[in-house]
Amino acid sequence: MSMEDYDFLFKIVLIGNAGVGKTCLVRRFTQGLFPPGQGATIGVDFMIKTVEINGEKVKLQIWDTAGQERFRSITQSYYRSANALILTYDITCEESFRCLPEWLREIEQYASNKVITVLVGNKIDLAERREVSQQRAEEFSEAQDMYYLETSAKESDNVEKLFLDLACRLISEARQNTLVNNVSSPLPGEGKSISYLTCCNFN
Amino acid sequence: MANSLPTEFDVIVMGTGLPESILAAACSRSGQRVLHLDSRSYYGGNWASFSFPGLLSWLKEHQQNSDTGEESPAAWQDMIHETEEAIPLCKKDETIQHAEVFCYASQGMDGNIEELGALQKNPSCVASSTLIKPLDSACLSEETHSSHITSYEVPTQDTPKNNEEITDTAETSVKEEYCGYDTYKHTVSDGTKDEIKPVLEDNSVPPKRKRIAYSQIVKEGRRFNIDLSSKLLYSQGLLIDLLIKSNVSRYAEFKNVTRILAFREGKVEQVPCSRADVFNSKELTMVEKRMLMKFLTFCLDYEQHPEEYQAFTQCSFSEYLKTKNLTPSLQHFILHSIAMMSESSCTTVDGLKATKTFLQCLGRFGNTPFLFPLYGQGEIPQCFCRMCAVFGGIYCLRHKVQCLVVDRESGRCKAIIDHLGQRINAKYFIVEDSYLSEETCSSVQYKQISRAVLITDQSVLKTDSDQQISILIVPPVEPGAYAVRIIELCSSTMTCMKDTYLVHLTCSSSKTAREDLESVVKKLFTPYSETEVDNEELPKPGLLWALYFNMRDSSGVSRSSYNGLPPNVYVCTGPDSGLGSEHAVKQAETLFHEIFPSEEFCPPPPNPEDIFFDGDEKPSEPLGTNNIVMAKLESSEGSKNLESSGKHLQN
Numbered sequence: 001m002s003m004e005d006y007d008f009l010f011k012i013v014l015i016g017n018a019g020v021g022k023t024c025l026v027r028r029f030t031q032g033l034f035p036p037g038q039g040a041t042i043g044v045d046f047m048i049k050t051v052e053i054n055g056e057k058v059k060l061q062i063w064d065t066a067g068q069e070r071f072r073s074i075t076q077s078y079y080r081s082a083n084a085l086i087l088t089y090d091i092t093c094e095e096s097f098r099c100l101p102e103w104l105r106e107i108e109q110y111a112s113n114k115v116i117t118v119l120v121g122n123k124i125d126l127a128e129r130r131e132v133s134q135q136r137a138e139e140f141s142e143a144q145d146m147y148y149l150e151t152s153a154k155e156s157d158n159v160e161k162l163f164l165d166l167a168c169r170l171i172s173e174a175r176q177n178t179l180v181n182n183v184s185s186p187l188p189g190e191g192k193s194i195s196y197l198t199c200c201n202f203n
Numbered sequence: 204m205a206n207s208l209p210t211e212f213d214v215i216v217m218g219t220g221l222p223e224s225i226l227a228a229a230c231s232r233s234g235q236r237v238l239h240l241d242s243r244s245y246y247g248g249n250w251a252s253f254s255f256p257g258l259l260s261w262l263k264e265h266q267q268n269s270d271t272g273e274e275s276p277a278a279w280q281d282m283i284h285e286t287e288e289a290i291p292l293c294k295k296d297e298t299i300q301h302a303e304v305f306c307y308a309s310q311g312m313d314g315n316i317e318e319l320g321a322l323q324k325n326p327s328c329v330a331s332s333t334l335i336k337p338l339d340s341a342c343l344s345e346e347t348h349s350s351h352i353t354s355y356e357v358p359t360q361d362t363p364k365n366n367e368e369i370t371d372t373a374e375t376s377v378k379e380e381y382c383g384y385d386t387y388k389h390t391v392s393d394g395t396k397d398e399i400k401p402v403l404e405d406n407s408v409p410p411k412r413k414r415i416a417y418s419q420i421v422k423e424g425r426r427f428n429i430d431l432s433s434k435l436l437y438s439q440g441l442l443i444d445l446l447i448k449s450n451v452s453r454y455a456e457f458k459n460v461t462r463i464l465a466f467r468e469g470k471v472e473q474v475p476c477s478r479a480d481v482f483n484s485k486e487l488t489m490v491e492k493r494m495l496m497k498f499l500t501f502c503l504d505y506e507q508h509p510e511e512y513q514a515f516t517q518c519s520f521s522e523y524l525k526t527k528n529l530t531p532s533l534q535h536f537i538l539h540s541i542a543m544m545s546e547s548s549c550t551t552v553d554g555l556k557a558t559k560t561f562l563q564c565l566g567r568f569g570n571t572p573f574l575f576p577l578y579g580q581g582e583i584p585q586c587f588c589r590m591c592a593v594f595g596g597i598y599c600l601r602h603k604v605q606c607l608v609v610d611r612e613s614g615r616c617k618a619i620i621d622h623l624g625q626r627i628n629a630k631y632f633i634v635e636d637s638y639l640s641e642e643t644c645s646s647v648q649y650k651q652i653s654r655a656v657l658i659t660d661q662s663v664l665k666t667d668s669d670q671q672i673s674i675l676i677v678p679p680v681e682p683g684a685y686a687v688r689i690i691e692l693c694s695s696t697m698t699c700m701k702d703t704y705l706v707h708l709t710c711s712s713s714k715t716a717r718e719d720l721e722s723v724v725k726k727l728f729t730p731y732s733e734t735e736v737d738n739e740e741l742p743k744p745g746l747l748w749a750l751y752f753n754m755r756d757s758s759g760v761s762r763s764s765y766n767g768l769p770p771n772v773y774v775c776t777g778p779d780s781g782l783g784s785e786h787a788v789k790q791a792e793t794l795f796h797e798i799f800p801s802e803e804f805c806p807p808p809p810n811p812e813d814i815f816f817d818g819d820e821k822p823s824e825p826l827g828t829n830n831i832v833m834a835k836l837e838s839s840e841g842s843k844n845l846e847s848s849g850k851h852l853q854n
């Protein structure tokens with residue numbers, strides 16, 4: 001019954017071209033399944049998974065694009081207060097890799113400075129159709145100061161690792177911040193959701 | 204992208220302002236296939252918020268917009284069948300007029316902080332008010348004058364102006380320190396920065412205080428989220444209720460407005476509103492505290508005490524207040540800052556009712572009855588769009604619509620033709636007013652809103668905390684004029700850079716925005732170029748940058764004044780001048796019920812976890828709104844990974 005049954009809560013947001021497998025990655029991680037067909041899930045906003053890392057409960061709130069990436073129309077508010085971004089491309093689709101700089105521009109514009117970005121090359125089960133070499137992606141991610149990982153949502157390769165490593169990063173980052181940042185400076189996400197605003201009656 | 208747009212929908216929504224976005228969410232939520240388009244590259248239309256560079260390009264766009272030559276109309280006409288008729292839509296946005304920009308901050312170099320010592324020695328300035336050229340931020344940022352005043356109009360009516368018309372705010376600096384207008388006339392033209400010679404000569408005066416330069420504002424430009432329409436949320440208002448009910452509130456974060464201010468006898472004062480405020484007030488005497496508490500307590504249940512006001516029902520509220528044994532300053536607080544009513548028009552009963560509403564709203568979230576969304580008001584329409592998308596709505600920005608296609612026989616609209624010449628069919632069409640052509644709107648009478656956006660260096664009322672969010676109503680000087688509403692935002696609202704404030708002024712227009720608002724700006728702020736170090740305790744905050752513009756207010760237009768619209772085309776209006784967004788919410792709900800009489804308007808969505816997880820454990824929701832049900836990680840594989848993870852994300 002406790003109100004906050006976790007030690008950490010992180011918002012993770014997925015971006016990248018349509019069709020690279022974002023929805024499948026989320027569903028693989030949170031539900032352990034690979035949905036048949038196009039993974040458009042009507043009415044699902046974000047998925048929650050609580051994991052335990054070194055005895056601490058970490059609640060991951062994972063947000064999908066709701067298809068707004070299809071015509072390059074993601075709302076700015078989608079990026080706000082994200083603690084981490086998973087920027088995904090499809091290793092069998094050169095185009096999805098070439099669009100990465102454009103996505104990085106959006107991140108720079110709308111996401112918090114402190115956001116952690118992970119570059120993910122998905123669909124490694126389709127190695128024979130690979131169009132983007134691992135080396136190229138590594139070079140790119142290094143230049144952009146991002147973590148890099150290759151996954152298969154289909155074969156469940158590296159999917160757990162992706163999210164759990166990210167959770168670990170987020171925890172150590174959060175720890176550092178509370179050490180360095182004793183005086184709370186205004187940060188994104190520092191506002192409150194409606195339910196948490198305090199009351200102070202006239203009466 | 205290889206994606207092509209489907210061509211069959213139930214509802215096509217054109218425009219992503221607040222009412223359109225609420226409607227799109229409501230339709231999508233009730234199972235309709237929704238296509239939501241905007242011809243612009245950003246969400247929100249005239250409800251949008253912009254970063255500083257974003258705002259500058261918005262200004263630029265509004266100029267170029269008006270210059271664009273007409274496209275040949277033939278493009279889509281071949282696509283109209285014999286049994287059909289076309290209603291062309293508008294090609295340019297004419298809702299913004301009289302935009303004028305003034306920069307009072309020094310230009311700075313390489314983003315360095317300019318020291319005031321240099322400024323004093325150098326009373327030069329650049330002024331130009333005839334410029335119709337786009338403002339080029341890159342160009343501006345490289346100039347090094349101590350003061351730079353630029354002004355231009357969106358040339359809907361580009362009457363050439365002369366120097367006498369330079370703003371009053373800038374007048375002193377222009378008249379006394381004027382040096383070579385002609386020389387600098389070109390400064391706002393395109394990128395000819397080399398022609399501008401820095402006038403800085405002598406830096407020998409020791410620097411005294413850090414100053415904010417224009418180049419810093421440009422450099423930190425993305426810290427700004429500047430609302431085109433300045434509004435707040437009433438804590439008991441329709442928008443908050445809708446956000447909570449529909450769960451859209453989870454996409455946004457809010458802050459309380461922390462202070463209500465009043466402007467009286469040339470001074471800004473804080474209005475005590477909560478019980479604690481009243482008792483802690485240093486301004487009020489003990490006697491005043493007692494008077495105010497007595498009156499406010501009475502207002503909470505004034506209906507129970509008709510004898511207290513019965514005799515005054517024919518009087519104005521201000522007359523009534525005079526009889527209540529309240530000091531003039533208390534009368535002012537109650538009339539203008541609590542009831543927020545104008546002196547002349549408000550009856551006693553209206554005033555009592557408004558005061559009661561105010562007091563009731565205090566309780567909900569904090570000690571003022573208002574909330575402000577982090578990152579600006581422009582987030583709110585986007586939140587509703589997200590909800591629409593989550594329920595399958597398809598989103599396309601930068602997507603122009605050329606015309607509506609009407610079936611002659613039924614008289615109903617059946618499709619749109621987009622800028623690619625593609626025909627997209629639907630049953631219902633929701634269109635924002637500014638998308639309609641001049642012909643459709645020829646008999647429409649519009650009102651105007653006057654707006655100013657200021658970047659300042661200090662709050663209008665300094666206190667211990669520099670992170671206040673304040674609202675201030677400045678009553679009209681002459682009777683019949685409009686009150687000016689001022690909202691001052693601090694950097695923790697995520698709408699401006701550190702050490703600055705973003706100040707929004709709004710009123711119903713009588714004249715151009717600058718003419719309507721400049722006198723108030725002048726009363727409250729000093730141009731930054733005139734704020735001198737010697738004057739350590741500056742009485743007024745410094746004004747770094749100012750934008751004035753008029754926005755069309757279509758909120759009062761009735762459906763019947765549009766010519767020849769088919770019955771299944773529904774019109775949403777732009778922002779009104781009101782403080783809340785009640786009008787937009789009411790409009791969206793009304794139109795939704797017109798289209799789908801039996802459907803529920805924005806019911807709460809099912810909990811995502813209810814769909815997918817069996818949920819062996821469902822803790823009760825914290826405070827009743829957060830719908831997060833936790834899913835426990837149970838797979839043993841998962842817990843194994845937990846141990847080994849933590850060191851490496853790189854492959």
Ligand SMILES: Cc1cc2nc3c(=O)[nH]c(=O)nc-3n(C[C@H](O)[C@H](O)[C@H](O)COP(=O)(O)OP(=O)(O)OC[C@H]3O[C@@H](n4cnc5c(N)ncnc54)[C@H](O)[C@@H]3O)c2cc1C
Pocket residue numbers: 437438439440441540541542543545557560561564572685686710711780781783785786
């Ligand atoms: C402090 C305060 C707190 C409030 N909190 C809430 C709340 O929590 N929930 C809620 O639902 N409502 C709240 N209200 C709003 C108030 O009750 C509104 O009047 C109500 O929402 C009705 O709106 P309307 O659209 O019918 O009227 P509107 O059309 O908004 O008009 C309201 C009044 O303002 C006048 N007016 C409008 N425009 C101008 C102008 N440009 N210049 C001068 N006068 C003008 C009109 O004549 C009218 O008397 C609050 C109001 C105040 C002052």
Ligand SMILES: Nc1nc2c(ncn2[C@@H]2O[C@H](COP(=O)(O)OP(=O)(O)O)[C@@H](O)[C@H]2O)c(=O)[nH]1
Pocket residue numbers: 016017018019020021022023024025035036037038039040122123124125126151152153154155
């Ligand atoms: N072979 C393979 N196909 C995948 C993988 N991940 C996703 N897909 C497929 O790629 C398509 C798009 O996936 P989706 O998750 O909807 O992509 P999104 O648009 O980025 O959310 C679907 O047909 C999936 O079945 C993967 O790891 N391997």
Ligand SMILES: [Mg+2]
Pocket residue numbers: 022023039040064065066067
């Ligand atoms: Mg998807």
